[in-house]
Amino acid sequence: MTVRFPRLQGRDLTGRRRWLPDAFTDGLNLVFVAFRRDQQTVIDSWAPWLSGPQVTNRLAFWEVPTLGRRMRAAAP
Numbered sequence: 001m002t003v004r005f006p007r008l009q010g011r012d013l014t015g016r017r018r019w020l021p022d023a024f025t026d027g028l029n030l031v032f033v034a035f036r037r038d039q040q041t042v043i044d045s046w047a048p049w050l051s052g053p054q055v056t057n058r059l060a061f062w063e064v065p066t067l068g069r070r071m072r073a074a075a076p
Contacts, residue, residue: 005031010064020064030061040065 005021012018024031030050032043043063050061 024062025060028059030059031064032062033064033066035066 005024007019007021009017009019012023021029032046034040034043046061049055050059
């Protein structure tokens with residue numbers, strides 16, 4: 001069974017509109033989606049394991065935070 005990332009539109013940290021999963025690179029992509037602020041600590045704990053060249057040459061990883069309407073003012 002193939003599971004695909006749902007198609008949705010968002011903004012990157014520079015404010016540019018992006019369509020996901022079109023913005024992901026070709027090949028293997030690992031996507032972290034944080035729905036709550038406290039989940040960022042868990043995502044950050046993976047960074048050392050994913051930053052080595054033995055991983056980055058084979059796998060791209062992405063952080064996709066979700067911001068509610070109340071947090072929109074805090075976004076760039």
